Amino acid sequence: MSLWFVLAVNSITLGGLLFLLSSGFSLIFGLMKIPNLTHGSFFMLGAYLATSLIAYGLDFWTAALLGGLGVALFGGLVERFILRRLAGAELAQVLVTLGLSFMVADVCLMVWTGDPIRIATPAALRGTASVAGLGFPKYRLAISLIAVVFAAGLWALLDRTRLGAMIRAGVDDAAMARVVGIRVSRLFTIVFCLGAWLAGFAGVIGGPILSVYPGLDGEMLPLALVVVILGGSGSLLGSLVGSFVVGFLYNFGQAMFPELAYVVLFLPMLIVLVLRPQGLFGRPAV
């Protein structure tokens, strides 16, 4: 198996996982202007919930859906009862979400102990599939596929439905959307729950590769931040492109310049921030 092939497959997998994680982050930030630092915790919490559900005998996919749902519920409560009161106060929001992420980490430590927990790969997807003479790890292919399906689904939601139109209106100009009768605050809750669900689901889906352990939240959050800054907040296409760019940078950077792994990852982010602050696909602030 050639190095480049492995790296390419892996970049796409990581890109897919990052898309699930960061699309929600991007929507939340784009619509609500909340830099949600709990997003990494959502990812970890989803994975932890799923380990318990699987221990109760549920199969992996049900656990993934329900784990996401649990996180969405938590996210909804956070939005409705805390963040809504802090509308517009960005510093307060940053601090609250940061504080919450520490609290979630502590609670997870209490409930699931500090021991790393392994999520087994679904039986049907173990091993490799041979395509054109090359061995693709099945589960990693499945992640990429799931990401593509979700990208299409989210695009359809945003572009083809009434709810999507309202969300887009809210992203573009929340005040004006309110004036024309869109209940923006309800929209906020929906988007926040959706984002939390996506992150929680991503945590479960990533579980068989990453496993779950204290500190996973802090490892994933910076990657999501890089994706959103590269791609531009509030832009689905931006998240998609950003995720795969980061996936490739991360994998090839670590393989080719292991000493500079972080530089390779974060330097493009700095350049984009300086030259094109709205991100590759974001719209400039009016």
Add this chain to the structure above:
Amino acid sequence: MALSVDRRRFLVGAGGLTLATTLPRAARAQSRPVKIGLLTVKTGPLASGGIQMEQGTIRFLKDRNYTLAGRKVELIVGDTGGNPAGTKTKIQELVERDGVDMIFGPLAAFELLAISDYAAQAKMPILSLAAAEDMTQRKPNAYFVRASGTSAQYMHPLADYAAKEMKLKRLITIADDFAFGHEQMAGFQRVFEDAGGRIVKKLWPPLVTPDYTPYIAQISGADAVVQGFAGSNPLKFMKQYQDTGLKLPVLGNGTAGDEALLKSYGDEAVGMISCSAYTGDLDTPSNKKLIDGMVKDYGNIPGLYSAGLYINGQVAEAALEKTGGKTDDREAFIRALRAVSLTDTPRGPFTFDRLGNVVGTFYIRRTERKGDKLVNTTIKSYPKVSQFWTYDEKWFLAQPVYSRDYPPLKS
């Protein structure tokens, strides 16, 4: 995120204490309990090992009914939060406010290095598992005792086994990119190369690496892989290693093959050869007692961290017995600590060298599946392993400390 303020006091023998408070000052000094301060980590990513350290300490004290050499023992636990600043704050609290007689812990080398000078000034005996080489080599602390081993002390025997018994010729190493990883792999390399083997490549993923696949993809042209990860990283590495379909045998350090981690592994860990200072299947009365107690109280078998602290307890006990329970003369107490020689411990017989580091048995184990569980089976033991391995101490200390680039690769 050292937000926690949870200092727990485990006070048994409250009777003795109430009595003490009613007596005049002079009498109090003698009946006061021995205070052990435990520096551990109960929050954040290092918490898993930190909690096990606390469990091992408590198990030991329970086995002794919180009495050592006729004196009651009070345990005061400080949570360092896993960072150097937090460790410094906590040790000052323990020393200056609580007046502890000795410190167990801390967990990580960077925590230990942050407090070493302070502890030496305060003449505070430290019994730690932290593996930093120079603590007992080129920058020794006269008040430091380490019953577990240095980073490389675990790897010297493993390298010897790899070269002589497994007849491996070419290896690739992979470990966390921080001092513990560097020291381990440098030690492995020296012994393996001296036995005629070659290290083809040394890979250093950052400590925080969600996906090791880019590194695993670089593994080729070797007979086997040596991993030296710590915390939850060994687990992630083995899983991803299996997923990429690599079949080369894996050798691991003490933290990779740790008994406490076995319940988190799946079949990917079967066949791993590891070397550790503690092994679960060692047949000594104290190891049996430790395992039974841990299973009863916490539902878990002990690993390196809990066994290590249990052993620290035994060291403290033996020293106290020698001084007649006295800790006031710190010089005499540290001399007694370093003169400790034990045979019935969970890690078998050991003594200390003149620098306060253990000379004891290290075990080569193979991870196997037994029923629905994974277990380590000891396949060879190396008795009386010193931190200098078979090298001359003077020569060893004249070399630079093991690091990322030292010794350079022979090729």
